[in-house]
Amino acid sequence: MDSCCYKSPDELKRIFTEKEIDLDRVLYFTCGSGVTACIALLAAYQCGYEKMCLYDGSWAEWGAIDRLPIE
Numbered sequence: 001m002d003s004c005c006y007k008s009p010d011e012l013k014r015i016f017t018e019k020e021i022d023l024d025r026v027l028y029f030t031c032g033s034g035v036t037a038c039i040a041l042l043a044a045y046q047c048g049y050e051k052m053c054l055y056d057g058s059w060a061e062w063g064a065i066d067r068l069p070i071e
Helices: 009-018 035-046 058-062
Strands: 027-029 052-054
Touching: 009 035, 027 035, 035 052
Parallel strands: 027 052
Antiparallel strands: none
């Protein structure tokens, strides 16, 4: 893999640490279609996070269901 395309696990850990992500809380990942959420979840996994949930339907699914709340 070309290092200009992917961040190293150490760089990912630095970013998560800077953002003060709490390892003791469950991380939830969602986005517009589910693709970016999967990439972010993989990055968190590479940093050692274990408590994670992915809503792979993301906004594309949620926004299409009239009975679900939108804030």
